[in-house]
Amino acid sequence: MEDKNNIGNELGDIAPFLSKMDKRDRFSVPANYFEEFPMKIAERAHSKQRRRENWLGKYFRPVLIPALSAVVLAIGIGFYLHYNSNSHVNMASRVHNSINAVKDSATITDYVDEDVLVDTYTKDLEASKRTVKTKEQDTLVNILIDQTDLSDLNEQL
Amino acid sequence: MELTDSEIIERFNDESGKNYAFNLLVRKYQKKLYYVVRRMVIDHDDANDLVQNVWIKVWANLHTFKSESNLYTWLYRIATNETLTFLNKKKKRLLVPIVDVKKELMGKIDGGHFDGDEIEKKLQKAMLTLPEKQRLVFQMRYYDETPYEEMSKILTTSVGALKASYHHAAKKIEEIITNKD
Numbered sequence: 143m144e145d146k147n148n149i150g151n152e153l154g155d156i157a158p159f160l161s162k163m164d165k166r167d168r169f170s171v172p173a174n175y176f177e178e179f180p181m182k183i184a185e186r187a188h189s190k191q192r193r194r195e196n197w198l199g200k201y202f203r204p205v206l207i208p209a210l211s212a213v214v215l216a217i218g219i220g221f222y223l224h225y226n227s228n229s230h231v232n233m234a235s236r237v238h239n240s241i242n243a244v245k246d247s248a249t250i251t252d253y254v255d256e257d258v259l260v261d262t263y264t265k266d267l268e269a270s271k272r273t274v275k276t277k278e279q280d281t282l283v284n285i286l287i288d289q290t291d292l293s294d295l296n297e298q299l
Numbered sequence: 300m301e302l303t304d305s306e307i308i309e310r311f312n313d314e315s316g317k318n319y320a321f322n323l324l325v326r327k328y329q330k331k332l333y334y335v336v337r338r339m340v341i342d343h344d345d346a347n348d349l350v351q352n353v354w355i356k357v358w359a360n361l362h363t364f365k366s367e368s369n370l371y372t373w374l375y376r377i378a379t380n381e382t383l384t385f386l387n388k389k390k391k392r393l394l395v396p397i398v399d400v401k402k403e404l405m406g407k408i409d410g411g412h413f414d415g416d417e418i419e420k421k422l423q424k425a426m427l428t429l430p431e432k433q434r435l436v437f438q439m440r441y442y443d444e445t446p447y448e449e450m451s452k453i454l455t456t457s458v459g460a461l462k463a464s465y466h467h468a469a470k471k472i473e474e475i476i477t478n479k480d
Binding site: 144146149150153156157158159160163164165167168169170171172175176179180182183184186187190 | 318321322325326329330333334337338341343347350351354355358359411412413414415418419422440441442444446447448466469470472473476477
């Protein structure tokens, strides 16, 4: 570290006149300024600290703890509902997609000839009717056979 | 017996001795810091506001100070930062050229803020012709005899740049004050 002689010599080399000048501060300062300053600054530091503590005390009183807990709980519920509503949204979107799929299939039918569609439907219906008729006829024949007395029939013949 | 800086900090960090330690610290360094600021802003009211802000910052942040570095360097740095910020804000607030701000400060030297004789007033006015940071470098070296290494830590500038800045400033001021006109 440099010593003060070096600093003085350096200035003497650069600015000889300046190096010989009195270096005392000549600024005027109000009477007792330095005597009173430490007390003033301590007061200001404490009042600032008190303001900060008051602020903390105001917002973090024990009375407010239940209220804060309620707020935290409400936020938690909010989050829960938010995620739940998201799952509803997912479900709704799935249903929406299904409906769209049905609509898409409906649009496919737009491209099929309507007569062909009617014929196919009718044939299918008739076939099913026939099946039903045959089955019904078979059933009736069987009932008739079961309920008819063959000896009476022979006598009548 | 005067306590060392590390003893003061130790007491400050103990809650029961905090006020006492802070009071000791203010009493120890208040004049030095006041004049660092006053030489830069010239006006007492401005200097008073600034040093109060500096000490409030010290009160709020001294517990974070790491004792391996020099306390006065730390205090000096807070004071110089606060002062340079103030001067920059003043220029922006007034929306006037730097020359006019300097004229205003020179007027204060003539207007009762300074008790020195004519040659000392001339020195003060000569210093005001320097750019602010160079003025700060010159004043730190000339009045406070601050070593370049310490100045480098305070102003975060290289030693080489500080030497060049100081030499240039000293020559310029010498020329102004030795000029008979």
